Amino acid sequence: MNKLIIGRYLPGTSLLHILDARAKLIAGFYFIFILFFAEDWPAYILLWSFTFWVMHLSGVHFKTYIRGVRPLIWLILFTVCLQVLFTAGGEIYFEWGPVTISQFGIVSGIYIFFRFVMIIFISTVITLTTKPIDLTEAIHFLLKPLRIFKIPVEEISIMLSIALRFIPNLLDETQKIMDAQKARGTEFGKGSLFQQMKTLVPIFLPLFVSSLNRAEEVANVMEVRGYQPNARRSSFRKLRWKWADTLSLVIMIFLTVGLLIMNTIV
Amino acid sequence: MAMEIRYSNVSADYQLGPIRTKNVLDDVNLFVKPSSFTAIVGQTGAGKSSLLKVMNGLIRPKQGEVKIGKYSVSSNNDPTSLKEVRKRIGMVFQFPESQLFAETVEKDICFGPLNFGVGLSEAKEMAKTAIYQVGLDASFLPKSPFSLSGGQKRRVAIAGILAMKPDILILDEPGAGLDPIGKQEILSLIASWNKNNKLTTMMVTHEMDDVAKFADDVIVMEKGKIVFHDDVRTFFADLNQIQSWNLDIPEARRFQLLIEEKTGVSLPKICLTVEELADCLIEVGLA
Numbered sequence: 289m290n291k292l293i294i295g296r297y298l299p300g301t302s303l304l305h306i307l308d309a310r311a312k313l314i315a316g317f318y319f320i321f322i323l324f325f326a327e328d329w330p331a332y333i334l335l336w337s338f339t340f341w342v343m344h345l346s347g348v349h350f351k352t353y354i355r356g357v358r359p360l361i362w363l364i365l366f367t368v369c370l371q372v373l374f375t376a377g378g379e380i381y382f383e384w385g386p387v388t389i390s391q392f393g394i395v396s397g398i399y400i401f402f403r404f405v406m407i408i409f410i411s412t413v414i415t416l417t418t419k420p421i422d423l424t425e426a427i428h429f430l431l432k433p434l435r436i437f438k439i440p441v442e443e444i445s446i447m448l449s450i451a452l453r454f455i456p457n458l459l460d461e462t463q464k465i466m467d468a469q470k471a472r473g474t475e476f477g478k479g480s481l482f483q484q485m486k487t488l489v490p491i492f493l494p495l496f497v498s499s500l501n502r503a504e505e506v507a508n509v510m511e512v513r514g515y516q517p518n519a520r521r522s523s524f525r526k527l528r529w530k531w532a533d534t535l536s537l538v539i540m541i542f543l544t545v546g547l548l549i550m551n552t553i554v
Numbered sequence: 555m556a557m558e559i560r561y562s563n564v565s566a567d568y569q570l571g572p573i574r575t576k577n578v579l580d581d582v583n584l585f586v587k588p589s590s591f592t593a594i595v596g597q598t599g600a601g602k603s604s605l606l607k608v609m610n611g612l613i614r615p616k617q618g619e620v621k622i623g624k625y626s627v628s629s630n631n632d633p634t635s636l637k638e639v640r641k642r643i644g645m646v647f648q649f650p651e652s653q654l655f656a657e658t659v660e661k662d663i664c665f666g667p668l669n670f671g672v673g674l675s676e677a678k679e680m681a682k683t684a685i686y687q688v689g690l691d692a693s694f695l696p697k698s699p700f701s702l703s704g705g706q707k708r709r710v711a712i713a714g715i716l717a718m719k720p721d722i723l724i725l726d727e728p729g730a731g732l733d734p735i736g737k738q739e740i741l742s743l744i745a746s747w748n749k750n751n752k753l754t755t756m757m758v759t760h761e762m763d764d765v766a767k768f769a770d771d772v773i774v775m776e777k778g779k780i781v782f783h784d785d786v787r788t789f790f791a792d793l794n795q796i797q798s799w800n801l802d803i804p805e806a807r808r809f810q811l812l813i814e815e816k817t818g819v820s821l822p823k824i825c826l827t828v829e830e831l832a833d834c835l836i837e838v839g840l841a
């Protein structure tokens with residue numbers, strides 16, 4: 289559990305730490321968006337170079353990112369397998385009913401894999417370098433226009449900030465309960481899949497119980513302190529847009545241009 | 555069977571995800587006598603919990619080793635030998651009631667013994683013995699642990715540890731968060747297992763009155779090091795030193811010092827409990 293890197297914040301002083309959370313969020317989503325327009329190797333090389341550059345800028349050790357990918361590796365491989373097995377075209381190496389292993393399938397499987405890893409790396413860069421509270425503030429800001437569609441933006445952002453606020457507690461608690469059950473002889477990651485699933489019950493049940501208790505406590509405290517869900521509120525933290533934030537978006541435009549050029553050249 | 559505990563040059567780091575706290579234990583050497591009752595005191599963050607966790611391999615030492623009887627915990631242990639160690643050491647964590655998960659008290663208490671390979675019927679026998687040991691009775695066994703009061707939950711959780719029939723019992727602030735009476739009862743029970751079953755006991759606590767009342771030996775921890783380890787009377791003798799560790803003294807001792815200051819009479823010995831103080835006062839004719 290303590291290997292989960294994605295969603296964690298690592299305090300630091302890198303350039304990325306200083307950037308406005310909104311800029312990082314916009315740039316991040318935009319990057320994921322243009323990722324889907326990359327169709328050939330040169331484009332992938334460009335996007336990977338960008339990803340590595342950003343990872344380097346964050347000042348976080350490369351190994352940390354690799355560890356962040358590890359818990360998700362099965363999900364990635366599953367998606368890749370689906371892609372490989374159900375894409376036809378090009379040279380066919382193997383065929384059985386709807387299942388084919390073809391040249392196109394393998395190529396798009398490889399693309400999917402790299403796309404997936406890039407998405408994880410980029411999101412990890414954002415969460416590692418952004419305080420969760422700034423992140424929610426940024427999400428709140430970016431969702432504001434949705435108010436006209438009667439979407440409860442305030443409630444969503446307060447829910448989000450409370451949820452984020454309690455992630456570290458949840459992780460600590462998980463660690464504690466795992467330790468306690470280990471001391472009672474539980475061995476994690478041993479035996480058949482079924483046995484491994486069974487060892488999770490003594491972890492998750494106490495976690496659910498304590499989370500529900502905590503949720504009730506938080507709700508009571510908010511109630512007692514007069515929290516009103518639909519009230520208009522100002523915020524204590526002000527996000528400040530700096531020239532570097534504009535610059536980061538300009539870089540994204542350059543990246544797009546580069547990508548377009550490569551797509552037309554090749 | 556009583557087992558001795560020996561730490562030799564143990565150092566350990568704390569690793570949580572990418573965050574590493576260095577030297578939560580810093581070259582610790584320690585010998586704990588079999589069947590003794592040792593209290594561990596010190597400021598928050600001094601490494602008391604880590605000292606206990608390293609004993610059953612929840613934190614692995616990066617240097618040195620801990621020997622528990624014939625078992626050993628070091629950086630190159632294989633997991634199977636850790637299981638043997640864990641079977642011998644009953645560890646009661648802070649707020650142990652947070653580990654309860656089963657539908658019934660009985661199932662929860664049986665969890666440990668079953669994990670360590672005891673048969674079901676024998677585990678149930680052990681659960682029954684354990685529930686009486688913590689001062690509850692068999693009527694609790696079919697109940698849901700979540701329906702109990704805080705103090706009862708704590709007892710059930712401790713019963714789950716006792717049922718493993720450990721040779722060593724280690725407890726991290728077992729009285730924290732309980733009402734004074736419930737706390738005294740739990741601590742008295744712990745002391746009685748130590749006396750009657752010769753169970754080697756190590757307990758983290760912040761209450762000097764409990765140290766005075768129950769412990770034979772005291773360990774003081776500061777910044778990952780053991781800065782004091784001796785018997786309880788030696789510990790409470792040197793007031794200046796206790797203050798330098800930012801620790802307290804027991805009520806009775808404080809009262810004794812006050813009496814000695816006001817009357818100018820010095821009592822024949824260091825009094826740690828109210829009873830001792832009363833005896834001394836009678837002896838010198840002040841009461």
Ligand SMILES: Nc1ncnc2c1ncn2[C@@H]1O[C@H](COP(=O)(O)OP(=O)(O)O)[C@@H](O)[C@H]1O
Pocket residue numbers: 460568570573575578596597598599600601602603604605
């Ligand atoms: N969950 C944790 N994550 C990171 N560091 C921790 C964690 N728990 C303890 N530590 C570090 O280990 C050191 C010793 O902690 P601990 O053994 O819990 O002390 P104590 O029990 O005496 O309060 C502390 O300095 C603390 O920073």
Ligand SMILES: [Mg+2]
Pocket residue numbers: 602603604726
């Ligand atoms: Mg502690």
